[in-house]
Amino acid sequence: MRRVGEIALISDYLASLASPLGSFGLTDDAALLTGIPAAGLVVTTDALVAGIHFFEDDDPGDAAYKALAVNVSDLAAKAAKPAAYTMALALSEAPDEQWAKRLTSGLARAQNKFGIGLIGGDTVSTRAPWWISITAFGYASPRGLVPRGGARPGDFLYVTGTLGDAALGLQLRLQKLPFAPTLSASQRGHLLHRYLYPDARLGLSEALATHASAAMDVSDGLALDLSRMCSVSQTSASVLVSKIPLSEAAKTLTIASPEAFYSVLTGGDDYEILAAVPQDSASAFEAASFGAGVTVTRIGTVEVGSEAPRFIMADGTLMQLQTRGFEHFKV
Amino acid sequence: MRRVGEIALISDYLASLASPLGSFGLTDDAALLTGIPAAGLVVTTDALVAGIHFFEDDDPGDAAYKALAVNVSDLAAKAAKPAAYTMALALSEAPDEQWAKRLTSGLARAQNKFGIGLIGGDTVSTRAPWWISITAFGYASPRGLVPRGGARPGDFLYVTGTLGDAALGLQLRLQKLPFAPTLSASQRGHLLHRYLYPDARLGLSEALATHASAAMDVSDGLALDLSRMCSVSQTSASVLVSKIPLSEAAKTLTIASPEAFYSVLTGGDDYEILAAVPQDSASAFEAASFGAGVTVTRIGTVEVGSEAPRFIMADGTLMQLQTRGFEHFKV
Numbered sequence: 185m186r187r188v189g190e191i192a193l194i195s196d197y198l199a200s201l202a203s204p205l206g207s208f209g210l211t212d213d214a215a216l217l218t219g220i221p222a223a224g225l226v227v228t229t230d231a232l233v234a235g236i237h238f239f240e241d242d243d244p245g246d247a248a249y250k251a252l253a254v255n256v257s258d259l260a261a262k263a264a265k266p267a268a269y270t271m272a273l274a275l276s277e278a279p280d281e282q283w284a285k286r287l288t289s290g291l292a293r294a295q296n297k298f299g300i301g302l303i304g305g306d307t308v309s310t311r312a313p314w315w316i317s318i319t320a321f322g323y324a325s326p327r328g329l330v331p332r333g334g335a336r337p338g339d340f341l342y343v344t345g346t347l348g349d350a351a352l353g354l355q356l357r358l359q360k361l362p363f364a365p366t367l368s369a370s371q372r373g374h375l376l377h378r379y380l381y382p383d384a385r386l387g388l389s390e391a392l393a394t395h396a397s398a399a400m401d402v403s404d405g406l407a408l409d410l411s412r413m414c415s416v417s418q419t420s421a422s423v424l425v426s427k428i429p430l431s432e433a434a435k436t437l438t439i440a441s442p443e444a445f446y447s448v449l450t451g452g453d454d455y456e457i458l459a460a461v462p463q464d465s466a467s468a469f470e471a472a473s474f475g476a477g478v479t480v481t482r483i484g485t486v487e488v489g490s491e492a493p494r495f496i497m498a499d500g501t502l503m504q505l506q507t508r509g510f511e512h513f514k515v
Numbered sequence: 516m517r518r519v520g521e522i523a524l525i526s527d528y529l530a531s532l533a534s535p536l537g538s539f540g541l542t543d544d545a546a547l548l549t550g551i552p553a554a555g556l557v558v559t560t561d562a563l564v565a566g567i568h569f570f571e572d573d574d575p576g577d578a579a580y581k582a583l584a585v586n587v588s589d590l591a592a593k594a595a596k597p598a599a600y601t602m603a604l605a606l607s608e609a610p611d612e613q614w615a616k617r618l619t620s621g622l623a624r625a626q627n628k629f630g631i632g633l634i635g636g637d638t639v640s641t642r643a644p645w646w647i648s649i650t651a652f653g654y655a656s657p658r659g660l661v662p663r664g665g666a667r668p669g670d671f672l673y674v675t676g677t678l679g680d681a682a683l684g685l686q687l688r689l690q691k692l693p694f695a696p697t698l699s700a701s702q703r704g705h706l707l708h709r710y711l712y713p714d715a716r717l718g719l720s721e722a723l724a725t726h727a728s729a730a731m732d733v734s735d736g737l738a739l740d741l742s743r744m745c746s747v748s749q750t751s752a753s754v755l756v757s758k759i760p761l762s763e764a765a766k767t768l769t770i771a772s773p774e775a776f777y778s779v780l781t782g783g784d785d786y787e788i789l790a791a792v793p794q795d796s797a798s799a800f801e802a803a804s805f806g807a808g809v810t811v812t813r814i815g816t817v818e819v820g821s822e823a824p825r826f827i828m829a830d831g832t833l834m835q836l837q838t839r840g841f842e843h844f845k846v
Contacts, residue, residue, distance in 0.1 A: 189846040206555070211747040212663040213589045213731050214559040216655060224537070224549035225556065229636045229650065231603040236640055258544045272562040272603070272648040278844040305560045309567055309843040312643025317603040319560065319650035324547060332543040400544050416542040512640040513609040515520040 185280040190307050197288045203268050203301025215303035223324035226264035230255045234313035244283055245290020246380050248316055252294040255320035256384035257455040261401040263330045263393035264322030266298050271305035272317040298384055325393035335398040335417035335460035339486040344385045344456045344478055346431040347406055351451020353379030363440035371433035382455035391472035398460040405450040408508040409458060410493045420489030426498045429481040452510045460486050516611040521638050528619045534599050534632025546634035554655035557595035561586045565644035575614055576621020577711050579647055583625040586651035587715035588786040592732040594661045594724035595653030597629050602636035603648040629715055656724035664747035666729040666791035670817040675716045675787045675809055677762040678737055682782020684710030694771035702764035713786035722803035729791040736781040739839040741824045751820030757829045760812040783841045791817050
């Protein structure tokens with residue numbers, strides 16, 4: 185199989201991903217973003233490392249798809265409309281043509297799905313497994329960026345979709361998922377798919393911009409991410425565990441063993457949106473979400489206080505969490 | 516020495532670098548850039564990997580300084596005014612406090628020098644040596660972005676500063692520099708400094724925006740970067756080797772051995788600016804550069820043709836280059 189050097193990787197593969205707007209076909213030192221609305225440009229950066237965020241033998245297109253999706257998810261949580269992205273890519277050697285083609289086609293799939301185009305970046309070498317770092321740009325809503333720190337006591341807490349699937353999918357992939365045999369083949373497929381292909385809830389943008397006081401995506405687990413929202417909002421919160429939306433697969437597992445709830449609360453990679461909505465906007469928010477085709481579920485309430493969010497079980501007791509979610513290079 | 520986890524690295528160190536504009540103190544999922552001029556936002560991405568772009572035992576502040584400087588250099592070459600940057604940072608373990616402090620202070624030095632602030636990013640773990648990927652944003656000049664591909668036959672070619680110092684400094688550092696003993700201590704210091712602390716020729720912005728038909732920074736060697744400018748401009752070029760501006764240190768080495776010219780032409784990391792200027796704007800460009808305090812030197816001419824740029828020696832013969840410059844993961 186022929187190998188592809190740095191210059192050819194850009195001109196023969198990545199250039200096909202170049203946005204018609206401001207990328208100069210990836211032949212310049214920099215890109216030019218114009219037509220930015222007065223509300224501003226929302227900017228987010230997320231990096232994925234082989235062997236840490238995905239498996240070294242994963243299809244490079246899947247990993248690249250995920251890298252772009254998790255960035256777009258941040259734009260979605262801020263009610264921004266995807267516009268463009270840059271990518272830094274580090275490879276340990278000149279890839280073969282098949283690898284380059286897969287990488288490119290994974291990015292092309294994500295570009296098409298999320299309506300975003302490549303405008304620039306950097307390709308470098310590394311002596312280690314490959315990595316990809318993306319910075320994504322979105323046009324801010326005329327109502328501005330929905331902040332993480334705007335939650336107010338009394339607001340209702342909502343999440344989109346279902347939680348825990350990606351973390352359970354990862355455990356399944358690692359053959360470390362208890363009670364996996366209780367799952368049907370399609371349930372297993374669902375969990376694995378959710379780990380590989382996060383969605384970005386772009387449909388919710390209008391509802392968030394209009395009604396939410398705070399929003400963020402759930403990338404490191406609900407418990408940790410909600411504690412972050414509360415911390416920067418200077419609030420506390422309570423969540424009714426029984427209200428947390430679960431897929432059929434996750435339900436099957438939590439019935440088999442309540443332990444699975446820990447994965448639901450502390451597992452990352454769901455990329456659903458967590459939003460705080462003032463009570464008097466709640467029905468309008470729910471209606472707008474329904475109209476946009478995005479399922480939202482009310483799971484709790486923002487509260488006065490500075491303590492960590494409480495997760496209340498059906499019998500009224502609090503769930504004790506030994507860890508709240510994923511942290512890189514912990515002490 | 517106490518170690519610093521991911522969350523503490525952000526809140527106790529990196530947050531001190533947060534721009535007052537749109538960074539939300541690094542507590543949100545994304546940043547918001549507002550006040551972008553109608554001419555647009557110039558965006559560039561460059562990543563540096565320990566063991567590839569810098570030494571693993573380099574001061575992390577020096578490496579981070581360089582990472583930011585090389586990004587700002589791209590903004591300078593496009594005549595853009597630095598505004599903000601995001602940073603993805605990958606570490607193999609929780610760093611100690613001293614390391615975190617050095618990293619932060621190197622970035623703070625670069626921020627102050629270049630007038631730019633941190634607005635967001637991502638911190639991840641890696642099993643390999645650390646790396647840093649920066650995406651920098653600059654406000655485009657009212658005259659727009661100075662492109663790489665605008666050179667026209669007849670344009671004069673200019674470079675800022677002196678070329679070759681960084682490549683020679685790297686060789687000196689690696690104890691692979693021939694005739695190093697002919698250098699004075701201050702000449703050695705100059706070369707090492709140029710390798711570690713690239714400048715970004717921001718002072719030239721106005722002159723470039725007003726007069727240049729094309730510009731780029733020289734990061735991979737003059738021979739390769741000029742060939743890139745010619746290729747995208749669909750031109751050729753000729754350079755008089757004797758006109759290439761050299762520091763006293765580089766002059767000393769080229770007198771001792773003409774071989775040193777190969778490093779000057781093909782060595783990277785200078786981050787000087789290469790510009791093409793129409794002949795009838797040449798004196799105005801030179802005057803504007805002088806007024807801005809940036810030394811520019813005319814080294815050659817853009818020509819009709821598609822062949823690689825020619826490097827003409829004092830005796831009229833062409834310099835034969837076995838390699839034109841640095842390429843990552845070559846085939």
